[in-house]
Amino acid sequence: MTSVLLVAEIDDQGAISQTTLQAVTAANGLTSAEITAVVAGEATEPVTSLAVGKIVTISAIDDADIGVYDQATTDIAALVSSTKPDIVVFGKSDFGSIVGARLAFRSDSAFASDCIEISNADGTVKITRPVYGGSALAEFEISSTPAIVTLRAGAYEPDGETGSPAVEAFASNERASRTVSVTDTVSEARDGVRLEDANFVVSGGRGLGGPEPFSVLADLAQALDGAVGASRAACDAGWIDHSHQVGLTGKSVSPDVYIAIGISGASQHMAGCSSSRAIVAINKDADSNIFKEARFGVVGDWEKVLPSFLATVRELKA
Amino acid sequence: MTVRIVVLAKQVPDPETPPSQFKIDESTNSVIPANGVPPVVNGFDLNAVEAALRLRDSGADVEITVLSVGSDFVMDAMKKPLAMGADRLVLVDDAGLDKLDASATVKVLAAVIEKDGPFDLILGGRQASDWDQGHVALGLAEVLGLPLVSLVQKLEMDGASVSLQRVIPDGYQMITAPVPSILTITNELGEPRYPNLRGIMQASRKKPEILSLGDIGLTSDDLAPRLELKRLYVPESNRQVELIKGEDEADSGKKLALRLREEKLI
Incomplete structure (x- = not known):
């Protein structure tokens, strides 16, 4: 029977990360068989009610290891070599991307990142992942054990199931060599709701033509209690900070409504927002790709469309 | 002391290829090169070249080697890092090397680096725009046993170590890494410089150093994939956009908001 190890992640609020809950469904x-989840640090609620058969705890990740994960990789690699799972599942995150890749090379095994689908038929593990910036899909068969995967945010839905797993501690007794040190963390100020958590995202792209229009987008975001996003083109042009970037190499968002203004809808951008419930596009180019992805659209100049849209939103919300 | 830097670079189809020209040959599971759109060096790898050049600009004595693995190299594309200011271009060029998975690519790169090294810094882009992965630099760190820092947006030499800024979701980390280390560079570093005429002239005179698999002591048997590509295809989009048309653009904006309310989206 296939054994599956799920690597769980706790977010900065102490809750289980959304990508982990989604990964439980997939796993x-x-x-x-019942799956095992590994979690760094102590197992307290809500970890102890995860819908898994067993929880294994490893040492908590200390601040100097965050972003490097030398010790976390060492601990998880030791657990994998002692328990020999067939499949190791991570949610896609900074942690999953780094530890998953390092683990795969340490165990001379396969790593497939950012998968949108995974299946197991009689021990043959198949995955599907977007490639070429989302322009194509690739299906792979994984031909080595363990199969190590990360799952794209939003690819699976949390199923709401809970469990009462047994909890045991695992100590690798191996200290990673600490040659890289994190000396400080600089947080950049953010107004309002976090982009990844927002129910409404108002994003701007190259079509805005400069930095000033982002203040209008911010007004709309505020009216909707949402957050401002941007395409990579707008960030690389310096119109708005990279922390607002949505897309393959930026943030992945899945709001109820994603409003794309002056965004052409390149697949690299859509990779970060395609799991939104509804995409709304405002763009003056009727042929632009965004209209192939959107549920609602207005073909027109954002400078003329947006003020009346914002005013009507304000009336409706009043 | 000269700081020896190797930048890992990959030739990829131009990601700016218009979607209408992006086509796949499903019988070979490969992208059909778009007419008149030549391949390019992966954009994030050019960010890594730029990072190396900025170390030189800041006064460090650096030697920059660009290393790539593939086949059917287009020299005009691959020489761009030389035109930007890199010193050497090393290509492992053999049949089938453009189809390697990350684990096989790492084996080839590790063999070249062991032969051509030691290097003080190994830089790569955060991911490649064809397979969208970014596993190679991470794997190389594991295989060579070197320290690794990913998503670097700024770097400075600081004696025998490097000071780094690493991008995180809401800011950055300050990190000190020893030399040698492997770093992946992200686009937050800033746009790669455009080659100037002098750079282009110099690059045109430089000859790439071309290696075969045999030159680095490997055969294709060493490069069996861990991931087997079974199918590559362009997904069908079945979404139908509902275009909102008002009497004028302002009216369209108003009607859009009302339509979203009707759908209980706002």
Whole structure:
């Protein structure tokens, strides 16, 4: 029977990360056996009610290891070599991307990142992942064990199931060599709701023509209690900070409504927002790709469309 | 002391290829090169070249080697890092090397680096725009046993170590890494410089150093994939956009908001 190890992540609020809850759904679909979840640090609620058969705890990740994950990789690699799972599942995150890749090379195994689908038929693990910036999909068969994967945010839905797993501690007794040190963390100020958590995202792209229009987008975001996003083109042009970038190499968002203004809808951008419930496009080019992805659209000049849209939104919200 | 830097670079189809020209040959599971759109060096790898050049600009004595693995190299594309200011271009050019998975690519790169090294810094782009992965530099760190820092947006030499800024979701980390280390560079570093005429002239005179698999002691048997590509295809889009048309653009904006309310989206 296929054994599956799920690597759980706790977010900065102490909750289980959304990508982990999604990964539980995927992991439970891969085997009829109960799965094991590994978590760094102590297992307290809500970890102890995860819908898994067993929780294994490893040492907490200390601040100097965040972003490098030398010790976390060492601990998880030791657990993998002692328990020999067939499949190791991570949610896609900074942590999953780094530890998953390092683990795969340390165990001379396969790593498939950012998968949107994973299946297991009689021990043959298949995954699907977007490639070429989302222009194409690739299906792979994984031909080495363990199969190590990260799952794209939003690819699976949390199923709301809970469990009462047994909890045990695992100590690797191996200290990673600490040659890289994190000396400080600089947080950049943010107004309002976090982009990844927002129910409404108002994003601007190259079509805005400069930095000033982002203040209008911010007004709309505020009216909707949402957050401002941007395409990579707008960030690289310096119109808005890179922390607002949505897309393959920026943030992945899945709001109820994603409003794309002056964004052409290149696949690299859509990779970060395609799991939104509804995409709304305002663009003056009727042929632009964004209208192939959007549910609602207005073909027109954002400078004329947006003020009346914002005013009507304000009336409706009043 | 000269700081020896190797920048890992990959030739990829131009990601700016218009979607209408992006086509896949499903019988070979490969992208059909778009007419008149030549391949390019992966954009993030050019960010890594730029990072190396900025170390030189800041006064460090650096030697920059660009290293790539593939086949059917287009020299005009691959020489761009030389035109920007890199010193050497080393290409491992053999049949089938453009189809390697990350684990096989790492084996080839590790063999070249062991032969051509030691290097003080190994820089790569955060990911490649063809397979969208970014595993190679991370794997190389594991295989060579070197320290690794990903997503670097700024770097400075600081004696025998490097001071780094690493991008995180809401800011950055300050990190000190020893030399040698492997770093992946992200686009937050800033746009790669455009080659100037002098750079282009110099690059045109430089000859790439071309290696075969045999030159680095490997055969294709060493490069079996861990991931087997079974199918590559362009997904069908079945979404139908509902275009909102008012009497004029302002009216369209108003009607759009009302339509979203009707759908209970706002």
